[in-house]
Amino acid sequence: MHLRRNSRYLLTLLLCLGILMPAAVSAADEEHPYEAASSGYFRDQDILPGGYSLYRQDEAGRLWGGPSGGDIKRASFQADAHEGLDGYGRRSCVSCHETERYSLHTSRGNTSCVQCHRDKPIAGLYQYYSPMNPIRRHAYICAKCHEGSTASFATYVVHEPRPLKRDTAESFPLFYYAVWFMVILAVGVFAVFLPYVTLWGVRELIEMRSKGGGHNG
Amino acid sequence: MANIKRFTTVQRLSHFVLILTFMLLSVTGLAWMYIETGWGQGLANLFGGYIAVLEVHRITGLILLIGFALHIGYMLYNINWHGLPKSILGPDSLVFQKKDWLDFVQHLRWIVGLSKEPRFERWSWWEKFDYWAVWWGLLIVGVTGLMLYNPVLSSDYMPGWLLNIAVWVHRIEALLAMAHIFTIHFFVEHFRPRCFPFSATMFEGSKDIEHLRQEHPAWVERMEREGHLADVLVPPVPVPLRILHFVTGYALIALGVFLLVYAIINVTYLTLAF
Structure with missing residues (x-):
């Protein structure tokens, strides 16, 4: 009974130490400067x-x-x-x-x-x-x-991360796909229109040559 | 020779405000993007340096967005709500219709010599494309621009990492818009042989009838057939005004080309990593 009571005290003590120890290690020795500077918020x-x-x-x-x-x-x-x-x-x-x-x-x-x-x-x-x-x-x-x-x-x-790099699809997916979407949109517009208007200009030039004149501004 | 009225004063004014805000946003935006280079710093110094150029960019962006909101109001006001959906699917409407797709295909075939030239109505497919491209562009740069306007405030309503995305989306869409205006739009409206050296329709509001018979034959014929061609005939714009339009137009074109060329030259000095 005596022993049991003793061991109970011991266990309680150990348990309390177990709970308190980590906190005591981090907070007890000295106040950390950043904590000291904290607003408390x-x-x-x-x-x-x-x-x-x-x-x-x-x-x-x-x-x-x-x-x-x-x-x-x-x-x-x-x-x-x-x-x-x-x-x-x-x-x-x-x-x-x-x-x-x-x-x-x-x-x-x-x-x-x-x-x-x-x-x-x-x-x-x-x-x-x-x-x-x-x-x-x-x-x-x-x-x-x-x-x-x-x-x-x-x-x-x-x-x-670099938005167009393959790795970014994993590290920041929305960034990767949004930027790729915009790049494809931009490149797509020019891939279609630059050759288109160039040929268009050539076509009008040929037409004006054959008609010998056109309309100005 | 008579001119046909093509744009109202409000429409011409809207376009002019769009030009001014767009150019100011281009200059200040590129100054910001290229601040590491001497060119970018030079542009920024015109506005009083780095901080000031950001402020001008932000305020100009707000003015453009207000203009966009006014335009939406103007558009809603001008829709004939009783005649829907016919009223927005007519030949005077800027809404894309099946004919535009057919015109586009035929236009392409005409360019390569496989077909006759399509007979455009009031708006050709590329004019409609240019109109709606401003919508798409403004929605993208507008939303991302507002997100970046006050990043601390906007991250109260969204995670801050969305700003990483907003910066890139804003930047790419702005570059796309500038490059498109300074190459494709200038070429199609001013530099292609039929329009060279300058098409002032959007400044003067009217265009000579012979040019429109070539570019929009179906529109001119419709007005003749329905008998109200005479209602839209206006005298040609006086010469001094035409000189003013020409000089203003070429100054803006020169500014656009200058920005484009210097942006390309200086791009290697940027530390942006894709």
């Missing part, structure tokens, strides 16, 4: 890792042909996405992230990488406290320039 999501509702929204978007995150790399969950990378400090971002070099933000707005992928070390996109995390990206990153930015707005794909 995202506090529900900040303290509940289960509340990644935007990931579920991503899935809903995919049903409608929206973008998918693709394969999320393990580094995307690290506090320092480039941890342990040889010679990291001496490299430029695009020396590795070549495909991310161009976007409307860089070509039109002259934005540099670190204006959005800010602070050091650069956290992985999905790291829990990363400013780039979809739960706060709109507020921490987009709103720096786009006043009033919302989570929906932040689903705009800044580094968009």
Whole structure:
């Protein structure tokens, strides 16, 4: 009976520890700077890792042909996405992230990488406290320039895939098919009309030559 | 020689507003698209730089959409609702009909020398195509343009990733429209041998009867047969006005060709990846 009671206490203690431990590890030692800077508005999501509702929204978007995150790399969950990378400090971002070099933000707005992928070390996109995390990206990153930015707005794909590439049919289907549709429409119009009007002009020229005159404007 | 009245003042004015807004949108839109190049920056500087050119583009787009809405009102007002569907299926209507398809096929056969020239009624198939192409184009650039007008606001009503699609659709449709106007439309209306060097019908509102007997014989004959040809005869436009139309027209054509040529030359300097 005594032993049983003891073991019951022990079990309860272990259970409590089990529940409290993960929270204690992430929140207890020190307040994360991003959390300190938080308006508090995202506090529900900040303290509940289960509340990644935007990931579920991503899935809903995919049903409608929206973008998918693709394969999320393990580094995307690290506090320092480039941890342990040889010679990291001496490299430029695009020396590795070549495909991310161009976007409307860089070509039109002259934005540099670190204006959005800010602070050091650069956290992985999905790291829990990363400013780039979809739960706060709109507020921490987009709103720096786009006043009033919302989570929906932040689903705009800044580094968009090449719309006509085959891979895009999987990563962002609606984008792929819409752009292909427009390209076929545009090319189709010219494929029909350019030869058509050229032959038409030749036909009228021949007609005028044979009649020896025509009507002007 | 007498002219036949072909367009009313409202119609000519509509077309002129369409020209002005279209050209302004083309210049500001290309300035925006080509801002990485010296050419694009030069165009943007005409309006006071990058930010200002965007604002001019947005406001001009709104003016064009308002014009489009007014046109729809004008069209609805002018439909004879009691005589439907006959009233919109007559020879004066711009609605596509079976004859247009037959005309198109016969026109093609005429071009390659297999048939006689089709006898067009008031509107030939390409005139109808040009009219409805503005509808299709305006609907596409208009809807996507409104989506992009205030992206933060519009993403309250749709997922933000739709803006990725809107940008490309807007861009491709705009390029299609510009390239079509600056090549096909200019060629068919001004540069093909029968119209060269300039057809001012849409500016003057009328066209000389001999030209129309060749281009729209069935229309002229119908009016003669029904006895109201005399009602649509107007005197030719005075020479000073014709010079003004010619100079204005050629300035606009030159602007269009300039935009087209420089857009093609500079395209390799863009970092847009398809």
